[in-house]
Each structure stands twice: as C-alpha cells, then as structure tokens.
Amino acid sequence: MRPAHCLRQASGKKELREVHIRDLDTPSVLIDLDVMEHNLRSFQLYCDRHTLRNRPHIKTHKIPQLARLQVDLGAVGITCQKLGEAEVMADAGIDDIFVPYNLLGSHKLARAAQLASRIRLSVTCDTLAVAEGLSEAMHHRGLEISALVECDTGMGRCGVQSPGAALSLAQAMDRLPGLRFAGLMTYPSTHQLAKTTAFLAETMDLCRRAGLDVSVVSSGGTVDMWRAHEVRGVTEHRPGTYIYNDRYIVASGAAAMENCAMHILVTVVSRPTKNRAIVDAGSKTLSSDTLGLDGYGHIVEYPDAKIATLNEEHGYVEVAGDGTTPVLGERLQIVPNHACVVSNLHERVIGVRGDRVEVTWAVSARGKVQ
Amino acid sequence: MRPAHCLRQASGKKELREVHIRDLDTPSVLIDLDVMEHNLRSFQLYCDRHTLRNRPHIKTHKIPQLARLQVDLGAVGITCQKLGEAEVMADAGIDDIFVPYNLLGSHKLARAAQLASRIRLSVTCDTLAVAEGLSEAMHHRGLEISALVECDTGMGRCGVQSPGAALSLAQAMDRLPGLRFAGLMTYPSTHQLAKTTAFLAETMDLCRRAGLDVSVVSSGGTVDMWRAHEVRGVTEHRPGTYIYNDRYIVASGAAAMENCAMHILVTVVSRPTKNRAIVDAGSKTLSSDTLGLDGYGHIVEYPDAKIATLNEEHGYVEVAGDGTTPVLGERLQIVPNHACVVSNLHERVIGVRGDRVEVTWAVSARGKVQ
Numbered sequence: 101m102r103p104a105h106c107l108r109q110a111s112g113k114k115e116l117r118e119v120h121i122r123d124l125d126t127p128s129v130l131i132d133l134d135v136m137e138h139n140l141r142s143f144q145l146y147c148d149r150h151t152l153r154n155r156p157h158i159k160t161h162k163i164p165q166l167a168r169l170q171v172d173l174g175a176v177g178i179t180c181q182k183l184g185e186a187e188v189m190a191d192a193g194i195d196d197i198f199v200p201y202n203l204l205g206s207h208k209l210a211r212a213a214q215l216a217s218r219i220r221l222s223v224t225c226d227t228l229a230v231a232e233g234l235s236e237a238m239h240h241r242g243l244e245i246s247a248l249v250e251c252d253t254g255m256g257r258c259g260v261q262s263p264g265a266a267l268s269l270a271q272a273m274d275r276l277p278g279l280r281f282a283g284l285m286t287y288p289s290t291h292q293l294a295k296t297t298a299f300l301a302e303t304m305d306l307c308r309r310a311g312l313d314v315s316v317v318s319s320g321g322t323v324d325m326w327r328a329h330e331v332r333g334v335t336e337h338r339p340g341t342y343i344y345n346d347r348y349i350v351a352s353g354a355a356a357m358e359n360c361a362m363h364i365l366v367t368v369v370s371r372p373t374k375n376r377a378i379v380d381a382g383s384k385t386l387s388s389d390t391l392g393l394d395g396y397g398h399i400v401e402y403p404d405a406k407i408a409t410l411n412e413e414h415g416y417v418e419v420a421g422d423g424t425t426p427v428l429g430e431r432l433q434i435v436p437n438h439a440c441v442v443s444n445l446h447e448r449v450i451g452v453r454g455d456r457v458e459v460t461w462a463v464s465a466r467g468k469v470q
Numbered sequence: 471m472r473p474a475h476c477l478r479q480a481s482g483k484k485e486l487r488e489v490h491i492r493d494l495d496t497p498s499v500l501i502d503l504d505v506m507e508h509n510l511r512s513f514q515l516y517c518d519r520h521t522l523r524n525r526p527h528i529k530t531h532k533i534p535q536l537a538r539l540q541v542d543l544g545a546v547g548i549t550c551q552k553l554g555e556a557e558v559m560a561d562a563g564i565d566d567i568f569v570p571y572n573l574l575g576s577h578k579l580a581r582a583a584q585l586a587s588r589i590r591l592s593v594t595c596d597t598l599a600v601a602e603g604l605s606e607a608m609h610h611r612g613l614e615i616s617a618l619v620e621c622d623t624g625m626g627r628c629g630v631q632s633p634g635a636a637l638s639l640a641q642a643m644d645r646l647p648g649l650r651f652a653g654l655m656t657y658p659s660t661h662q663l664a665k666t667t668a669f670l671a672e673t674m675d676l677c678r679r680a681g682l683d684v685s686v687v688s689s690g691g692t693v694d695m696w697r698a699h700e701v702r703g704v705t706e707h708r709p710g711t712y713i714y715n716d717r718y719i720v721a722s723g724a725a726a727m728e729n730c731a732m733h734i735l736v737t738v739v740s741r742p743t744k745n746r747a748i749v750d751a752g753s754k755t756l757s758s759d760t761l762g763l764d765g766y767g768h769i770v771e772y773p774d775a776k777i778a779t780l781n782e783e784h785g786y787v788e789v790a791g792d793g794t795t796p797v798l799g800e801r802l803q804i805v806p807n808h809a810c811v812v813s814n815l816h817e818r819v820i821g822v823r824g825d826r827v828e829v830t831w832a833v834s835a836r837g838k839v840q
Contacts, residue, residue, distance in 0.1 A: 125577035127839050159782060181783045201783065202739045204799050207495035226740055229798055257784055258740040258748050369572045370596055370628040378628050384814055385839050389758050412529060412810060413551045413571065414627055428599055429574050440782060444754055444815070447837050467817050469755050470495050 119457040126367040126431060127381040129442060129449040133458060135361035136343060136451075143325060143342050144174045150329035155179050155198055157320065157340035160440045162465035163449070164192030166343065177220070179320070179338045183211045184468025190219045192464075198318070198338070200224040200250065200285050202258065208470070209237035212245075222246040224285045226259050231273045238278030246282035247273055248316060253299040254292035263302040270312050282316050289319030289334065290327040300333050323352040346439040347398050348391040362442065362449075363400065363433040366415070374423035377405075379415040379432065386410060386434065387441040397434040402426060407434070489827040496737040496801060497751040499812060499819040503828060505731035506713060506821075513695060513712050514544045520699035525549050525568055527690065527710035530810045532835035533819070534562030536713065547590070549690075549708045553581045554838025560589045562834075568688070568708070570594040570620065570655050572628065578840070579607035582615075592616040594655045596629050601643045608648030616652035617643055618686060623669040624662035633672040640682050652686050659689030659704065660697040667701050674703050693722040716809040717768050718761040732812065732819075733770065733803040736785070744793035747775075749785040749802065756780060756804065757811040767804040772796060777804070 121130065147154040156170045157179040167178050167189050177196025180186040186197045197219055203212050215221050216238060225231040225247055238245055249266045252259030260266045266284065274281040284303055289296055300317060307314045319328055320338035322345070328337040341348075344362040345355040364385060370378035386396055388410055396407040396415065404420035415434075419426070426432060436442045443449070444466050451459040491500065517524040526540045527549040537548050537559050547566025550556040556567045567589055573582050585591050586608060595601040595617055608615055619636045622629030630636045636654065644651040654673055659666055670687060677684050689698055690708035692715070698707040711718075714732040715725040734755060740748035756766055758780055766777040766785065774790035785804075789796070796802060806812045813819070814836050821829040 125575065125840050204737055204739055205495065226742060227798060252742055256746070257781070257786065258742055261742060367574055369574055372596060372622055372628055372631060376626070381839075383757075383759065383811060384837075387753075387758065388811075389753065411627070412814075416627065428597060441753060441758075444782075445837065446839065467754075467815065469497050469751075469816065 121365065121452055121455045121457065122431075124365060124450065124457070126365050127385045128365045129446050130363045130365055130433070131344065131449050131451045132361045132363065133451045133453045135359060139342055139345060139355075139359055139361060140170060140173055143339060146326065147337065148174065152328055152334065153336035155318065155336050155338050156343065157181070157338045158185060158189060158465065160340040160343050160443060162443050162463045163461045164189055164194070164464055165461055167194050168192065170343070176336065179340075180465075182468050182470065183208055183215065184470050185465040186215055186221070187211070188465040188468065190215060194219070196220045198222045200248070200287070200318070200320075200338075202226060202230045202250075204230060204233060209233055213237045213241045213243060216243045216245050217241065222248065222282065224248045224250040225269065225273065226250040226252075228269060228272050231269065231276055231279060235276035235278040239276075240278075244278055244280055246316070247279045248283050248285040248318060249273070249281075249303075251284050251286045251299055251303065253286045253289075253296040255287060257287075259286070263299060263306055266303040267306040267310060270307055271310060274312055281312060283314045283318070283335070284316070285318040287319070287338075288321035288324050289331050289337070290324040291321075293327070293330060297331050300331065304333050322349050323354050326354060341439055344439040347393060347435050347437045350435075351393060357398065357435065360435045362436060362439045364397070364436055364442065366432050366434060368417075368426045368428055368430045368432065371428045375419050377417040377419050377426055379407075379417060379434075380413065381415045381434065382413045383410040384412045384445060385442070386415065386436050387438060387445060389438040389441050391437050393437050397436050400433040400435065402432070491735065491822055491825045491827065492801075494735060494820065494827070496735050497755045498735045499816050500733045500735055500803070501714065501819050501821045502731045502733065503821045503823045505729060509712055509715060509725075509729055509731060510540060510543050513709060516696065517707065518544065522698055522704065523706035525688065525706050525708050526713065527551070527708045528555060528559060528835065530710040530713050530813060532813050532833045533831045534559055534564070534834055535831055537564050538562065540713070546706065549710075550835075552838050552840065553578055553585065554840050555835040556585055556591070557581070558835040558838065560585060564589070566590045568592045570618070570657070570688070570690075570708075572596060572600045572620075574600060574603060579603055583607045583611045583613060586613045586615050587611065592618065592652065594618045594620040595639065595643065596620040596622075598639060598642050601639065601646055601649060605646035605648040610648075614648055614650055616686070617649045618653050618655040618688060619643070619651075619673075621654050621656045621669055621673065623656045623659075623666040625657060627657075629656070633669060633676055636673040637676040637680060640677055641680060644682055651682060653684045653688070653705070654686070655688040657689070657708070658691035658694050659701050659707070660694040661691075663697070663700060670701065670703050692719050693724050696724060711809055714809040717763060717805050717807045720805075721763060727768065727805065730805045732806060732809045734767070734806060734812065736802050736804060738787075738796045738798055738800045738802065741798045745789050747787040747789050747796055749777075749787060749804075750783065751785045751804065752783045753780040754782045754815060755812070756785065756806050757808060757815060759808040759811050761807050763807050767806050770803040770805065772802070
C-alpha cells in the first residue's frame, strides 16, 4: 500500500507526487471523503435538530481516526459491540464508549473493569446473571458503570421479552453495587414502530412508577435513523452504516447511491465467455452477505450487470448488453451490499477526494472478535 | 491471546503452567492437532499410492508453519491464489509456489517477477493478453517461469472454453520468451468427471501432436480429492480444505465429522426465550457462507440445534428438545460450514491436543487480497 504522497526523484530534484486512483493496485477499498463527510454531517444535523444524542456504532469503519471525527462533529461518544474494539478506540483517546452486549466470563469482566477504570464505559444486560457478573467485577475494583436494560422490541435477538421483565431487571440492577441503572436500549427502532414505541413507553412508565430514573433510551440502526425521533422517549441513536452507506441501505431507502462512500476498486481478470466477466474480488473482499439482495454488489460503471456468484477470490459478473464490455483489464468500482463486513475483511482503506488519494487508514479494530 | 504456556510465580518458584481450552476466552478458533495431522498424512498417503504430486492450496490455513508441515510430509510445493499470500509463504522459506490466477497490471507483474527471482514460481493463463504481460515482465528481467493453461472443464469460472482454444494458447505461450508452457490446470476435477476427462484428454492429444510437452496436469478441490486419480492424465492435485475439513466437506462425503479439525469455541451469551439461544459468534467469526447448507454450522454438543441466523456478532441458535439447555454461559464448539473463510477472518488460531493448548499460530497470510 502506498502512502498518499511519495517523494520521487525527477529532473534531479525531489517533488511531491500525487497518487491517483489509477495508480492503485486492485482490489482496494476506497472511501470517498466528500461523501463520507457529508453523511456524517447530515445525520449529526438531524440529531441536533431533534435534540437526539448521536452515538455512532464504529463497527462499520473500525478506524479510530473516524471515531474521533464523529465525536468532533458532535457525537456524544461511540458504540462498540466487542471489548476488543472498545480497547482500540480507548487507546486512541475516545473516552465514552457504550458496549451493548451481554458481557460474560472472567476474561471479559476483567477487561471491562480495566476499561471502566480509564474511560466512561456503559453496557447492557438482558438477564440478572449478566448484571450480577458485571456488578461483582466493577464493585470489587471500586468502580460503578451505567447499565441499560436491553429490550427485545421486535428484533427477536437478545433482550428482555416484556416491559414487566425489563422492570424486574432494572430494579435488580438498581440494587446491585457497581452498576447504575441508566435506562433502556433497543435495536432496531422503527422496523416495528408501534410495537417498539409501546414496549418502551410501558417500560418507562413502569420504571418511573417504581421510582427508577430512565435517563437514557437508546435506539439503533441506519435504516431507521431518519425516523429515530418518531419513537417517543428515545434520547440517543446509534447508527453504524451511515458513515459509508451501502447497497442495502440504498435499498432500504435511507440513502441514495450517491451517498455511498465505500467503493471496491477491482479489475476484470478474465473474460472467458461473451456474457461472463470475472473480477478479482470475491467473498474475501466483498463478503458473501446478500442481506436479501439479488447479487453481491452494484457495479458503478455497469449498473445493469449482476455480480451473480462469489468464490473467495473470484466475482462472477453476468454481463449485460452486447457483451463487448467490460474488457479484460478494465477497472470497475463496486458498491458493496454491506459495508461493515467489508471493513472487517481488510487491513486498510484508502480515502480519496475526487480521483486523488488523500489518506490511508489502518482498520485498527478489525478482527476483534473477543 | 495467551501463549501456550505461561510462566507464573507459585509458592515462590516458577513453574510451567498448562493452558487448557477451558482457560480460553471466546470466540476462539481451535485446531485439533491430532485430527489435522491425520488429515494431512491420509491424503499424502493417497497421493503416494497413486503417484500423484500433492500441491496443497494454503487458502484454508494461511499459516506458513502449516505450509511447511505440508511440504515436510511430502507435498511438492504449495498453491496460493494471491501474490500477497505467496509472498508471505516465500518469506517463510516455501520455495515452490503455484499461483493459478490470471495476473494482470504493472503492480502484480512486477511482484510476480520479484517472486520468480527468488522461488520457483508457476502460474496459469486463460488468454493471450495475460500470457503476453507475464512474458514481458519475466523476459525483461531475464527470468523464465512455467505457465499452465487454465481450462474450464465445467466450473464455468475462468479458463479457456475448448481444447482447441487451449492448444492455441499453449502454442502462443510456447513461443513467448520468459514463459515455458508446462501443461494444464483445472478446477474442480471430478465434479463432472466425464467432461473433465474428455476435455483434458483431447487437449493433451492436441498438444502432443503439435509437439508440445504437457508435463503437468493439475486438478484441485477437497471434495474431489479421493477421486483425483480417476481423471486420466492428472499429475498433481491441489486440495485446500482437507487440512481442517468443515461441514461442507462432510456433506460432500469426502470426510466425516470426526475429521473436522477446526472448531469455533463460543459462549451462550443470551437465552431470551425457551427456544432461542444467542452465541457470541456471528458472521464476523463464522462468515455468512452457507455453501448451500441449512444453517451456519454444526454444534458438536447439540447436533440437533440449528444455527439459523447470523448477525455480525450474534449467532441465533434454534434450541431443540425441551429448551432447558444450553444454559447462559455454557461454552459450545461449532464446526463451521467453510473453514477457509473462517481462517481469513481471524488473526490467530489455537492448536490444541485433547483439551490442552499446544500452540498459537498467527494467520500471517490472512487478508491478502492483492
């Protein structure tokens, strides 16, 4: 990977040489900086207008410099799904991190306490045993952290199943040393708007009647982000993909194709038949996530061509039209189905402005599965 | 990640402490060394019996120490799909590497020539322009490498489409400086046994009549590996997944579940309902590859439970039976659908013998997309 600018000898003197997209090898993950910055500013503006706190999920980029940018633009802190991601972000100076994931086991509890001793860490629980583990780990070290009750308001993943169960857990958390019951968390938010609103409203009501302060109600998701204010009581939102956007977000209607900042630069490496082109990006580059979409990405230069199949290092493109293009060696840009998993596959991404390379970022929090 | 053995102070003196699977955090990728070694030896023995050369594809493990082990057990060299993988392996002392992938563009051609100057590199082409690029890059530097014609014998991916096209390309390659036409390559081999055999036989016949020596006929795939000798003329085979095996290979019949060396150690992090358990391994740990299978992996302890859905950090398990197990905090081992893509997601894997940790390997060639 080249640095953004290279010094080279030319005519006997050094000059700063610009690097362009055409100079890059493929596959490379490009981030259009103008588009990315627009995406970040637009949602922050929305939050400011609706008096919502913005707490972006860094899973989409996994890059400390971009987390810093999100905070500098107005985010109150960030969201990480794994402690390993949070540790990378804390090392880079991010000091308010929410980990909305049940933390279990001695390794993770010790690391959570270590994190809580140096940053403002908050977490979620969906059952008493998880709260008790956190309580013991924190209290033992003289720490206290905010903990939210994860509510399953329709996703069918983790979370308490009813407002009554949420209240019981909140009351238990409120009594445990080392934990401070701070409110409620759900994901996604507007997918089932009426159900989510009803679940959260009833839980807030139960908590308040029980004398519990619900200071945070945290919702999430990029698909839902422009409607986050419609869920009554929500105080903060956790969008992830909005920084880059992707084909799935475009299909959901939350962004347009021109709002997609992540493009995968690829080369046509084989044209075995008139209707088949093979590109040098397979599931190792694009991931095999379809998210219910047809095909594995959108080819900017050939929007009618379908990426029909992926092997690890091969993308099979069904060529549209008369089959004369794309030609062998031609370079294409692909908007991936799912930007987050692409970030997790790559060591580096390249920030470009127009066709000029401006920066290379290490994806420092990639691969942090623990 | 812990080292395999940790020195600790105990009773005032240092002792070597064994690390067991129970000491590991989750998710972790475990490799059962006894099973892996058995897998490697079994196929090498098959090759020796059938006078086939074994040239394993390292995409499954991406670990130089395991490539070394494959060669030490009798492999003639290795196969890499990407130059970045080949460079890692060459740096580790592997000196015979086959890259069966069309190499295009100035970056890759320069790197291929650099590799060819220090190891025995061989490649494939499926069209004249690719051969010409390689020829120029090698000849310019005074190098000559072996090149095989990639034949599409039924896969429908890259490769020449007919024996006649194979002959034409072979003749052109034979004339180009810097390249030495060495034979034919196909993948997979026995999926369409009659078609593959007929394509290769006709091509070999055409080449020999034209005075071209077909010294190598290279076939590939773990699914096909025990039948590699049935394809007349094949001189070497390139199995990848056989080192670990996985749920897909078991479904294909080429291995049994007890031959699967890769297990993902996970924890049940949520039990929101009687029939749903959530584990801390999602697509970031297991990948979203289904390879046509139902569900995302085989749970060793609960073979009837289905991993029905994955998000990035969550695996949704449909619990079978009365729903009382697995319990929150329980640790499970999952045989993944596709071992190769799991390796590509992780920085490290942990070699275990029985329940004892023996070694931790960095997956040094992971993420090499270029």
